Amino acid sequence: MSQHNQSRRDFVSKMLALAGGSSLPFSINLAAMGSAAAQTASDYKALVCVFLNGGNDHFNTVLTTDSESWNLYKRLRSTSEAGSIALPAAGAAGGILPITPVTSQGGRSFALHPSMLPVKHLFDSARAAIVANVGTLIRPTTLAQYNAGAVPLPPRLFSHSDQQALWQSPQASSSGDFGWGGRLADIIAASTSSAFTAVSTSGNALFLSGRKVRQYQINGSGPIAVRNLDAPIFGAPASSVPLRQIATASFSDPIPKEHVAVTSRAIDSYATISTAMLPAGAGGVPDPTPYINPVTGAAAVNPLAVQLQTVARIIGGRNALGLKRQVFYVSLGSFDTHDFQSNRQADLLARLAHAMAYFDTSLASLQGTDMRRQVTTFTASDFGRTFTSNGDGTDHGWGSHHFVFGAAVKGRNIYGIMPPVGVGHDLDVGSGALLPSISVDQYGATLASWFGLSPTQITDVFPNIGNFSVRNLGFMAA
Template sequence: MQTDISSRRHFLGKMLALAGGSSVPFTMNLAAMGNAAAAGATDYKAIVCLFLAGGNDHFNTLLATDSGSWDEYRRLRATASTTSIALPAAGATGGVLPIAPNAAHGGRTFALHPSLRPLKELFDAGRVAVLANVGTLIQPLTLAQYKARTVALPTRLFSHNDQQAMWQSSQTEQAGGAGWGGRLGDLMASGNGNAAFTCISNAGNALFLNGRSVRQYQLSGKEALAINKLDGALFGAPAAANPLRQIVTGDASNPFQKEYAAVTARAINLQAALSGAMAGAGALAEPPPYINPNTGVAVVNSLAVQLQTVARVIAGRDALGIKRQVFYVSLGGFDTHDSQARNQADLLAKMAHAMAYFDDVLANLQGTDLRKQVTLFTASDFGRTFSSNGDGTDHGWGAHHFIMGGAVKGKDIYGSMPDTGVGHDLDVGSGALLPTTSVDQYGATLASWFGLSATQIADVFPNIGNFNTRNLGFMG
C-alpha cells in the first residue's frame, strides 16, 4: 500500500511540474518569510540562468594576455597545428579581443574569445561583468586541504551530473531536492498574482527551478504548449462535438482520477492565461541571423529563441500580475574533449549572439527599458583543464562566468584571477582550478539584488555561512 501511495505522489508531482503547479508551502515559517520578502517587491525583477551544459572551457573564454601569462598559455595550449586549441594573439586574424576592466589587476591584461565580440561590446558598455574562478565549494579551501581531504569537499567532483546538481542546488544529483532558483521562487511567489509563473524553464525540467513549494512552469520553443486536439476536430468529429476536454477534465468518484482531472484542468487554464498574456504583449523582433563562424552559414540560434520567449513572458508580466520571476535557459555541447577549437567557437558565438539580442529586446520592451530589472548570469557543470589533451580539454572545477544587465556593475572582473598555466597554488591537476569563489556567494549576490534579506539568503544557500564575503559587489 505504501508503494502505491508513493507512486501516486511521484506521478502527481510530475504532472504538477508540467502544469506549473504549486503545492502547499512546506512550513508556516517559509510562508511567512515569503510574504515578508514579497511585500517589498513593488517593482518587477527577473533573474535568468543561462546554463552552459557540458562544462565550458573558461581558459579560452577569458584569457590573461600580459606577456608572462601569454607565453605560458601558448606553451601549454599550442599543440600540433591541426589540433591546437590555442587562440591567435590580439591583432592577428581571428585573434582574441582585448578588454580593459575598470579595476587594475596587478599589471595583467585580458581578452575574450574572438567569437565573443557582441559580449565585448556589452562589457565595454558597462552591462556585462565577469566573475573569475567560481565553482562548487562547501567552505573555503586551500590546495593543501584539498590534497589531504581534511575539510568537506563537494561530492563527486568532475562528474557531469553531480556537478550540475551542485551548481543548481548545492546538493548532489542523488540528493534530489530543491534548486536555489526554486528556493528564491518560494520566497517571492506570494507577491505574484499567479504563483505558477514564478519559475519558468524553456529548457526542460531543470533542477535549478525545483522549489520546496513552487513548481516550475515549462515552456517549449516559442510557446506555452497546449494539449493537442483539445478544441478542434477530432477523428472526423467537428470541433463542437469534440469530447476530449470533458474526458480529461471531467469529475470522477475515484480520488486518483479526480486529482488527475483537476491537475489537467489547471494546466489547460494556465496555458491559456500565459499564452494570452504573451499574445497581448505584442510581437517581438525576431533574433537577427546567426552566422556559424566556422562555415559562414546562417542558422537558427536556438538559445536566442529561448531568450526571445523569456522576453515575451516578461512582456506579459502585468497581465499576469507578476513581480518576481526566475527563468532557466540552456545551451549544450560544451563537453569539448575533442574538436574544441571548432566547437567552442560556434558555441560561444551562439551565446554572445543570443545575449546581445536579449539585451537589445529588453532595451525597448513595449516602450520600456527593462535592462535594469532583468539580470542574466551564466553557469556550467565545471571549468576544464588548462592542459590540452591534444584536441581538447578534460573536466576541471572552477571557471569564469558572465553577468549581464543594467543593474550589473559592468566592465570589470570580480573575484580572483588565477595564475596562467599549471603547477600554481590553485592547480588541482592539469591546471584544473581550485575555486576561490563559491556558487553560494555568486547566487547570494544575485539574491540580495532580488530583494532577499540576509536570513532568507541563508535559507536559500545552506553553505553561505561558511564564507566571510556574502555579497561579491557586482550588482548595483
Template sequence: MSLHKTRRQFVGQMLALAGGSSLPFTLNLAAMGSAAAQSTGAGDYKALVCLFLNGGNDHFNTVLATDSESWSAYQHIRTTTDTGSIALPGLGAAGGVLPISPATAQAGRSFALHPSMLPMKHLFDSGRAAVIANVGTLVRPATLAQYKAGAVPLPPRLFSHNDQQTQWQSAQPGGGIDFGWGGRMADMIAAGAGSAFTAVSTSGNTLFLSGQEVRQYQISGTGPIAIRRLSDTLFGAPAAANPLRQIITAAASEPLQKEHAAVTSRAIDAQAKLSGALAPAGAGGVADPVLYLNPNTGVAAVNPLAMQLQTVARVIAAHGALGLKRQVFYVSLGGFDTHDFQRANQADLLAKLSHAVAYFDTVLASLQGNDMRKQVTLFTASDFGRTFTSNGDGTDHGWGSHHFVVGGAVKGRNIYGSMPVTGLGHELDVGSGALLPTTSVDQYGATLASWFGLSASQMTDVFPNIGNFSTRNLGFMV
C-alpha cells in the same frame, strides 16, 4: 512533512517526467498562499535568467589573461604539435582574442575574450556585463593542501557531468537534491494568481527551477504548450462533441486520478491565460532575432538560444497582465563537452552565446516601449570548467570556471574575484590545470538573490552552506 504533501510532491514530480507530451505538467500543485510575498511597488518587477552551458565550458579560452607572462604560459601549454592545437591567436593577429579593460585593474595583468565574443565585449565595455572569476561548487572554502588531504568536506563526485550539474543547480552539495536554488527563491516570492508563471523554463524540465511549492512552467520556443485535440475534431467526432477535455478533467475519487484531473485542469487554464497575455513575436511585438554568423563556415543561421531568449522576453512583457513582480527563467545551450574539436566547436558555441545575449539586451532596451534592462539580470552557469592542459584536440573535465553576468543592474566592465595564475602547478591547480574554485556557487547565487529581494534569513534557506563563507555578497549588482 505531512503524508498529504508528500503525495502531492510525488505526483507533481512524476507528472513532470511527462515533459515530452503535449501537457505542461509543471504547474503549482499546492496553494501559493504559504509563499512569502515580497512587498513591492507597481513598478518593482525583477527577473533572473539562468543561462546554463551544458557540458562544461572551457573558460580558459573564454576569458584569457594576455599579459606577457600569462600569454607565454598559455601558448606554451595550449599549443600542441599536432593539427588539433587549441591555442587562440593573440591580440592584433587575424581572428585574435578581443581585449577588455576592467575598471579595477589586477596588478600586472591584462585580459581578453574569445574572438567569437565581440557582442559580449561590447556589453562588457558598455558597463552592462561583468566577469565573475573562478566560480565552482564548494561546501566551504578550501586550500589545495586541504583538498589533497581530504581535510574539508567537498562536493560529491567532482568532475562528473550529472553530479556537478546537480550541485550547481541545487546549491546543496552533499544534501538533498529535490529542489533547485531558483525554485527555492521562487517559493519565497511567488504570490497571486499569476504564480504559476513565476518559474519558467524554455529548455525542458530542470532541477534549477524545482521548488517545494512552485512548479516550473515549461514553454516551447513558439509559446505555451497546449493539449492537442481539445477543441477540434477527434477520431471523426465533431469539435462540439469532442469528449477529450471531459475525460481528462473529470472528477474522481481515486487519489491519483483526482490529482491528475486537477493538474490537467490547471494546465489547460494556465495555457489559455498565458496565451492571452503573451506578447507576440515579430512585427508589432518582440522582434525576431537576426541570424547569427557561424565563425567556422561564414554561413548565417538561426540561433536556437536567441529563440529561447525571445520567448523569455515575450513572457517578461506579459508580467503586468499576469500580475507578477518576480520571475525566474531557465534557458540552456548544449555542446560544451569539448573533448574533441574544441577550437571549432567552442568558437561556434560562444558566437551563439554572445549573439543571443546581445539580442536579449537590445530587446529589453525597448520591450513594448519600456527599458527593462535594469530589471532583468542574466547570468551564466555550467557543469564545471575544464583542464588547462590539452588532450591534443580538446580539454577534459575541470572544476572552477569564469562566468558572465549581464544586465542594467550589473556593475559592469569589471572582473570580480582574482583571476588565477596562468599555468600549471600553482596553488589552485588540482591537476592538469583544473582550478580549485575561489568563489562558491553559493556566493554567486546569493549576490543575485540579494538583488532579487531575498532577506538574510531567506538567503540561508536557499543557500544552506552560505554561512560557511565570510563574504555573502560579491558586490557585482547595484
C-alpha cells in the same frame, strides 16, 4: 485514510513535477496557479540563468594576456599544428578581443574569445561583468586541504550530472530536490504563487524546482497547447464526447482526480500565458536575426536567442500576469569539448554572444520601456576544464569564469582574483583544473540579495553561505 490519500497525492505531485515538459503534449507539471497578484514587491525584477551544458572551457573564454601569462598559455595550449587549441593573439586574423576592467589586477591584462565581440561591447558598455573562478564548494578550501581531504568536498567532482545538480542546487543530495532558483521563487511568492513565477524554456530544470512554486515549462518558441480539445475523438464525427470532457472529467479516486486537476490547470495556464505574453515579431518582441557560424560563415537560427525571445515575451506580459518577480532558465548544450574544441567552442560562444546582444537590445525597448535594469542574466555550467590539452580538446575541470549581464550589474569589471595561468600553481588540482576561489553559494547569494531576499532568507536558500566570510561579491548595484 486521509493520511494515506495525502501520501498518494504527494507521490503524484512529485512524479508530475519530475516529468519533462518538452517531451509531453502539454506541460503536465505546472502546479497550482493561485493568485499571481500576491507578490508584494513594488518593482519588477527577473533573474535569467543561462546554463552552458557540458562544461565550458573558460580558459579560452576569458584569457589572461600579460606577457608572462600569454607566453605560458601559448606554450601549453599549442599542442600541434593540427590540434592546437591556442587562440591567435590580439590583432592577428581572428585574434582574441582585449578588454580593460575598471579594477586593475596587478598589471595583468585580459581578453575574450574572438567569437565574443557582442559580449565585449556589453562589457565595454558596463552592462556585463566577469566573475572569476566560481565553482561548487562547501567551504573555503586550500590545495593542501584538498589533497589531504581535510575539509568536506562536493561529492563526485568532475561528474557532469552531479556537478550540474550541485550548481543548480547547492543543498542537493544525490537526489537534489530543490534548486536555488525555485527556492527564490518560493520565498518571493510567499504563501500564494503563480504558475509563471519560475519558467523554463529548456525542459524540467532542477534549478527551478521549489517547495511550493513549480516551474512552468514552455517551448523555446512559445507555449504548447492541448490540441483538439473540442474536436471529435479520432476524427469520428458521430462522437458526442470531446477530448476536453474526457480530460477534465470528475473522479473520486485520488490519483485520477489529481491527474485531472493538473490537466485542467495546464489547460487554464496555456490560456492565460498565451493571452498575456507579447507576440513574436511585428508588434511584439522582434525575431532574432540569424547568427553567423564563425567556422563555416553560414547564417543560421540561434536556438538560445529564440529561448530568450520567449523570456522577453513573458516579461512583456508581466503586468497582465500580475507578477513582480520571475526566475527563468534557458540553456545551450554541447560544451563538453574533449575533441575538436577550437571549432566547436567558437560556434557555441558565437551563439552565446549573439543571444546576449539580442536579449539586451530586446529589453532596451520592451513595449517602450527599458527593462535592462530590471532583468539580470547570468551564466552557469557544469564545471570548467583542464588547462592542458588532450590533443584537440580539454577534459573535465572544476572552477570556471562566468558572465553577469544587465544594467543593474556593476559592469566592465572582473570580480574575484583571476587565477594563475598554466599548471603547478596553488589552485591546480590536476592538469591545470582550477580549485574554485568563489563558491556557487556566494555567486547565487549576490544575485539573491539584488532580487530582494533578506540575509536570513539567503541562508535558507544557500545553507553553506555561512561558511564563507564574504556573502556578497559586490557585482550588483544596490
